[in-house]
Amino acid sequence: MRTRRVQKTRQIRKRQKETKGDARVVIDELNNIRSMIKEKQYLEERIAELEQQIYGLKPLATERTSKGGGAGDRLTTLIESRDKLKRTLEEKLERIYILEKRVEDAIEVLTPEERNITRLFYLKGLSLEAVAYRTNYSERRVREFKTSAVKKIEEIYNSAYFRL
Secondary structure (H helix, E strand, C coil): CHHHHHHHHHHHHHHHHHHHHHHHHHHHHHHHHHHHHHHHHHHHHHHHHHHHHHHHHHHHHHCCCCCCCCHHHHHHHHHHHHHHHHHHHHHHHHHHHHHHHHHHHHHHHCCHHHHHHHHHHHHCCCCHHHHHHHHCCCHHHHHHHHHHHHHHHHHHHCCHHHHC
């Protein structure tokens, strides 16, 4: 009798440890998508800067001097840098799309307020202060919504649907 109770207790503790591990994965995934969105924004800004520089050098590149090179070499370097950043951005967008789809599926169970705050904070990459300003809630209330949303999402991720 005692050994059964001990075995049952061990099974419960093992399940609790597994659940905590899954919950950590959820939080990591949410933070991962948030940081990827920040990187995406940075890449878009950097590409825009490079394109401004490229278009500023194009007239100079067409007027090649007898010494050669000059603006043309700089233009080529800028175009190569821009193209490399665009490829990186495309890869990042593909990964973001997959994660966003998973998050969107998971947040369907949230209240409208929690869903809105989760989207603004994790999917749009806004700070708590910016989310509070946009939603007309205090930062403390936004943090409460975010915490309860994460707990509900953890439960969803721990369900059989997300373990496939």
